[in-house]
Every structure is written in C-alpha cells, then in structure tokens.
Amino acid sequence: MNPLHPFDEASRLTRRDDGVLVGRTSPAYWNFAGPFGGVTGAIMLRAVLEDPAREGTPVTMTVNFAGLVGEGEFELVPNLTRGGRTTQHWSVELRQRGQVLGTASFVFAKRVETWTHQPATMPQVPPPESIEPMDTTRWMAWLQSYEFRFVSGAPVLSRSIHDPLRGQRSVLWVSDRKPRPLDWLSLAAMSDAFFPRVLHARGVNAKMGTVSLSTYFHCDQEELEAQGAAPLLGVADGDRYSRNFQDQRMQLWGRDGRLLAVGTQMLWYDR
Amino acid sequence: MNPLHPFDEASRLTRRDDGVLVGRTSPAYWNFAGPFGGVTGAIMLRAVLEDPAREGTPVTMTVNFAGLVGEGEFELVPNLTRGGRTTQHWSVELRQRGQVLGTASFVFAKRVETWTHQPATMPQVPPPESIEPMDTTRWMAWLQSYEFRFVSGAPVLSRSIHDPLRGQRSVLWVSDRKPRPLDWLSLAAMSDAFFPRVLHARGVNAKMGTVSLSTYFHCDQEELEAQGAAPLLGVADGDRYSRNFQDQRMQLWGRDGRLLAVGTQMLWYDR
Numbered sequence: 001m002n003p004l005h006p007f008d009e010a011s012r013l014t015r016r017d018d019g020v021l022v023g024r025t026s027p028a029y030w031n032f033a034g035p036f037g038g039v040t041g042a043i044m045l046r047a048v049l050e051d052p053a054r055e056g057t058p059v060t061m062t063v064n065f066a067g068l069v070g071e072g073e074f075e076l077v078p079n080l081t082r083g084g085r086t087t088q089h090w091s092v093e094l095r096q097r098g099q100v101l102g103t104a105s106f107v108f109a110k111r112v113e114t115w116t117h118q119p120a121t122m123p124q125v126p127p128p129e130s131i132e133p134m135d136t137t138r139w140m141a142w143l144q145s146y147e148f149r150f151v152s153g154a155p156v157l158s159r160s161i162h163d164p165l166r167g168q169r170s171v172l173w174v175s176d177r178k179p180r181p182l183d184w185l186s187l188a189a190m191s192d193a194f195f196p197r198v199l200h201a202r203g204v205n206a207k208m209g210t211v212s213l214s215t216y217f218h219c220d221q222e223e224l225e226a227q228g229a230a231p232l233l234g235v236a237d238g239d240r241y242s243r244n245f246q247d248q249r250m251q252l253w254g255r256d257g258r259l260l261a262v263g264t265q266m267l268w269y270d271r
Numbered sequence: 272m273n274p275l276h277p278f279d280e281a282s283r284l285t286r287r288d289d290g291v292l293v294g295r296t297s298p299a300y301w302n303f304a305g306p307f308g309g310v311t312g313a314i315m316l317r318a319v320l321e322d323p324a325r326e327g328t329p330v331t332m333t334v335n336f337a338g339l340v341g342e343g344e345f346e347l348v349p350n351l352t353r354g355g356r357t358t359q360h361w362s363v364e365l366r367q368r369g370q371v372l373g374t375a376s377f378v379f380a381k382r383v384e385t386w387t388h389q390p391a392t393m394p395q396v397p398p399p400e401s402i403e404p405m406d407t408t409r410w411m412a413w414l415q416s417y418e419f420r421f422v423s424g425a426p427v428l429s430r431s432i433h434d435p436l437r438g439q440r441s442v443l444w445v446s447d448r449k450p451r452p453l454d455w456l457s458l459a460a461m462s463d464a465f466f467p468r469v470l471h472a473r474g475v476n477a478k479m480g481t482v483s484l485s486t487y488f489h490c491d492q493e494e495l496e497a498q499g500a501a502p503l504l505g506v507a508d509g510d511r512y513s514r515n516f517q518d519q520r521m522q523l524w525g526r527d528g529r530l531l532a533v534g535t536q537m538l539w540y541d542r
Contacts, residue, residue: 059516060483060537062333064376066353066360081371082337086515087482087539089337091374100352103362103376105335107482107537111514114542117472119439120510168390201388211358211378212331214485216518216537218511239391239522240489240530243382244357245330247487247533249520251510259511262518264535266331266378266487268358271385 005180006145007189010035011043013050013076021047021076025069029142034068036142037210038192042185044092044104047078049184055088056110057221058184061191062214067101069094074101086110111220122253125151128173128231146193149173149231155200168197168248169237179229184217187224190232190252191215191263197238197248198269208269211245215263219254227254244268276451277416278460281306282314284321284347292318292347296340300413305339307413308481309463313456315363315375318349320455326359327381328492329455332462333485338372340365345372357381382491393524396422399444399502417464420444420502426471439468439519440508450500455488458495461503461523462486462534468509468519469540479540482516486534490525498525515539 004012010026023043029036041063048054074096081089087109094102131149153170174193180186192215196208233255238248249264275283281297294314300307312334319325345367352360358380365373402420424441445464451457463486467479504526509519520535 060335062335062376062483062485064331064333064352064360064378067355081335081374084338089335089371089374100360103352103360105333105374105376105483107335109515109539111516114515114540115473115477115512116514117436117512118510119472165388201390202386206386212333212376212485212487214333214483214535216483216516216535218513218516218518220514239389239533241386241388242489243387243491244380244385245382245487245489247489249533249535262510262520262535264485264487264520264533268380269385 005178007176007180007186010039011046011185013043013046022073023076024073025071027141028145031140031142037063037065037213038189040069040094040102041104041192041213042189044076044094044102045106045188046185047076047092048090048106048108051078053080054108056108058106058217059109060107060214060216061104061188062212063102063104064212065102065210067099069096069101118259120251120259122233122257123171123235125171125233131173145177147175147177153200155195156203157205161204163203165201166203168201170194170200172234173231174234175229175231181229182224182227184224187217187252187261188215191250191261194234194236194248194250196246196267196269197236198241198246198267206269206271208267210265210267213263213265215261217261219258219260223254223258223260226256230255232260276449278447278451278457281310282317282456284314284317293344294347295344296342298412299416302411302413308334308336308484309460311340311365311373312375312463312484313460315347315365315373316377316459317456318347318363319361319377319379322349324351325379327379329377329488330380331378331485331487332375332459333483334373334375335483336373336481338370340367340372389530391522391530393504393528394442394506396442396504402444416448418446418448424471426466427474428476432475434474436472437474439472441465441471443505444502445505446500446502452500453495453498455495458488458523458532459486462521462532463536465505465507465519465521467517467538467540468507469512469517469538477540477542479538481536481538484534484536486532488532490529490531494525494529494531497527501526503531
C-alpha cells in the first residue's frame with residue numbers, strides 16, 4: 001500500500017468520542033516557529049468538508065491566526081452558524097492546551113450555472129517545464145514540500161537594509177513537490193503559499209507572519225478536478241507596508257486559463 | 272443641540288443589563304431588503320471599539336452576512352477570542368429574533384513606527400469639486416446618504432441582457448452626503464460602499480448581495496483624523512463571475528495620497 005501523501009498526513013483529522021476533531025502538526029509543513037498557515041487553513045476547511053451536515057462547495061474562507069500552534073495535537077470544533085437552502089455559514093475554532101490559537105469562517109454554497117464572465121486575464125508566461133524550481137533545500141520544511149518556479153519576482157534575500165528596494169510583485173508556478181491531484185484542501189493551502197511581500201520588497205529577514213487570510217473559491221468541483229497535479233500559476237502583489245502590517249493579494253490560475261481562486265491577507269512584521 | 276448625524280444614529284449601540292449590545296436598523300441606510308452591509312459592519316466594529324477590554328486600533332475586519340436583518344432591533348455579542356501583548360482577536364455575533372444573521376472577526380493592534388513603504392500609487396484624477404455627484408434621489412436610501420463622484424466606470428443600468436458588456440473597474444470620490452469627519456466606523460462602512468461589479472459589467476439588475484467582506488486598515492489614528500470630512504478616492508475592480516458568485520477588491524485613498532484601507536468581498540448573484 002502506498003504511504004499517505006505528506007499533505008494528507010498533515011491535514012488528517014480524527015474524531016474523538018465527544019465529537020471534537022483532533023489534528024496533529026506535521027514536520028513536513030513546519031515553518032519558522034509553527035506549522036505553515038496554509039495547512040492550518042486547509043485542516044480547518046477539512047473539518048467542515050467532512051462534517052455530515054455540510055452541503056455544497058467552499059466559496060469563501062477566512063482564517064485568523066491568533067497564536068502560534070506548537071508541535072503535537074490540536075483540537076478543532078466546527079460549528080454551523082447558519083444553514084440556508086443554498087448557502088451555509090460555518091465557523092471553526094482551533095485550540096491547543098486550552099487556548100484558542102485560530103478561528104476560521106467559511107461560506108459554502110450549492111452553486112448552479114449562471115451568467116459567467118472572467119475579465120481578469122492570465123499572464124502570458126513560459127510553461128512550468130521550462131523553469132527550474134527554486135532551490136529550497138536549506139529552507140524551512142514547508143518550502144521543501146512545494147515547488148516554486150518563478151517567472152518573475154523571485155525573492156532576493158540577505159540584502160542589506162541599505163540596498164535599494166525591489167518590486168513586490170511575483171508570478172510563479174506552484175505545485176506540490178510530490179505530485180498530488182488538486183483538491184479543495186490543497187487549493188486552500190496554496191492560497192497561502194506566497195512569501196510575504198515585505199520580504200520581496202525589502203529582502204530583509206524581519207520577523208513576520210500572517211494574521212488574517214481570506215480566500216475566495218471561483219472553481220467548481222469539475223474545474224478543480226480537471227487540474228490534476230499540474231502546477232498552478234500564482235500572481236501576488238501588495239499595496240502598502242506601514243506600522244507593523246502589510247497587505248497582499250493573490251490569484252491562482254489553472255493551466256487552462258481559469259481563475260480558480262483569489263485572495264488577500266494581512267501580515268504582521270516587527271520592524 | 273445639533274441632532275445626531277444619520278450615520279451616528281444608524282451605528283448607535285446601547286448596552287443591556289445582561290451585557291448584550293442592542294442596535295437598531297436605520298431608514299437612512301436601508302438597502303433593497305435589509306440594511307446597507309457597510310453600516311452593519313461598522314456597528315459590529317463599534318461593538319469592539321467601545322468594549323472596555325479593547326486595546327489598539329483596527330487592523331482587519333471580516334464580516335460574513337448570513338441572513339437578511341429585518342427592520343428594528345438586533346443584538347450584538349462581542350467576544351475577545353484572544354488577547355496578546357500587542358494584538359487582540361475579537362469576534363462579534365449579530366442576532367435578531369434568536370437567529371444568527373451575521374458574524375464578524377477583527378484583529379486589533381497597538382501599532383508602532385516601523386519601516387514603511389507604499390508601492391501602490393493613487394490614480395491621478397480630477398478633484399472631487401470638479402465632478403457632479405451621481406443623482407441617487409430615486410435610489411435606495413443608503414445611496415442617498417453618500418455622494419458618489421465618478422471619475423470613470425459609473426454604472427450604466429437598465430441595459431438589455433443582450434447589450435455588450437462594459438468594464439467593471441470604477442474610480443470615484445465617495446463621501447457622506449451630510450459632511451462628517453472620517454473615523455474608523457465610517458471608513459469601515461465606506462469599504463463596502465461600492466456597487467456590485469456584476470452590475471457595472473452587465474448592467475442588469477439581478478438579485479445580488481455580499482456574503483463576505485474583508486477590510487484591512489492601513490492608517491493610524493492620526494492619518495485617519497487628518498482626512499476630516501473630505502471625500503476619499505475609491506478604486507474597485509473584480510476578476511471573475513461564475514456560478515452565483517463574484518469577487519471584488521477595493522482601495523480607499525485619502526486626498527493626501529495615503530492608502531487608508533484595502534479590501535475584498537465575495538458577492539452572490541442569482542442568475
């Protein structure tokens with residue numbers, strides 16, 4: 001039998017007798033001082049996706065990161081805030097050692113065919129096969145669990161604080177290093193798989209971390225599954241850095257030119 | 272004594288003996304079939320801003336609209352999810368007649384001076400004084416509580432479904448019709464004061480409404496207060512409309528070229 005993909009291992013949940021869901025941090029997706037936030041978001045999404053009361057597919061996800069999750073087990077408590085005929089609102093709390101370390105809210109919907117229009121256009125870029133993945137072998141574990149093929153705006157680190165600023169916009173192909181067909185969970189995780197823009201602009205390794213992440217899902221089940229394990233094209237940019245916080249927004253495109261998800265996040269940085 | 276500004280009236284809260292906060296819908300900010308969501312967001316923000324345990328200024332706000340608020344009183348229950356040395360996480364539930372009709376989450380922070388950078392640039396546009404406000408006298412009440420001075424991308428409604436599509440990007444000056452100095456509450460409300468992009472692109476009046484709204488605050492107290500009652504420049508755009516849902520993002524600029532807030536929302540439309 002094949003072993004579980006590291007991402008499935010990292011997002012695995014078990015249900016305790018009292019109904020609480022239990023997850024466990026994974027070394028394969030470890031960041032500086034806690035798990036990669038994208039996997040934390042994915043596992044909170046999973047808590048809803050696998051709930052017997054869940055109907056429809058994810059439309060929005062907002063995750064607020066309230067504290068660092070430590071190594072080991074944590075608990076998830078999903079709650080159907082309001083259920084309608086076509087739309088459901090869910091909230092999920094993540095707790096560890098009695099403390100709330102994260103909250104998430106989700107809108108799910110039974111989507112139907114309507115008028116459709118995509119004014120955004122996918123950047124014209126070379127195919128992923130023509131670009132070498134960035135060497136992340138000496139970096140944090142989670143960066144080694146993905147392949148990042150930068151078309152433009154690759155990070156240039158270890159610059160001096162006196163060096164000129166660089167642009168903060170990146171265009172890159174992103175994929176699981178060990179191929180895995182795209183699903184809602186990996187799409188949710190990839191929506192957070194962009195480096196902090198402050199790092200791109202400044203190149204200086206200040207302390208930083210996401211405080212709030214919102215992802216909007218545009219694809220339906222069929223479009224999602226049509227992606228297979230092919231890399232997605234990510235576009236990330238940001239508008240302002242001021243007094244400890246920066247915003248950044250992202251798009252994730254399928255190779256077929258469909259915009260699968262868009263999102264935004266606010267990050268804290270220390271100086 | 273001067274009467275309360277309609278916005279202060281609409282966002283007024285009273286504290287019941289059991290600690291629950293009570294608000295009341297306002298005719299001045301009525302939308303099609305419920306209150307303007309921006310005011311709902313503002314009043315949820317107010318519940319936190321006026322809480323004795325609140326520290327710092329708002330950094331992020333996410334509001335999920337779970338059901339239509341009816342005319343009359345509603346209850347707000349703020350909850351400090353997690354408080355840290357410099358950052359607080361809050362959640363607020365909005366209830367009416369025993370049902371949860373909205374949830375919101377906020378990150379507050381005691382922000383300090385850090386490295387600062389604003390790569391986004393304000394569009395070069397004519398001053399608000401040179402543009403006539405859109406005539407909203409026959410429209411929903413909340414549209415009459417604001418002045419919208421379109422630089423580009425004004426909505427062209429009542430088109431046929433067979434007419435060609437238009438662009439969905441808008442640039443406009445927005446202000447309270449009755450002048451009122453900008454504060455966190457009005458900035459939060461204005462972050463939702465953009466028409467659905469689907470209306471701009473399509474010009475057809477399908478049913479539509481915001482399901483989730485996220486606003487990130489870049490300004491500090493001083494920058495905020497420096498705006499006075501001057502109009503803010505809003506920029507709104509959207510990427511994709513598909514299967515009942517569209518995303519849109521916005522920027523709100525001060526006249527001084529400071530980016531005060533950015534945000535994004537997901538809207539439902541019916542056909």
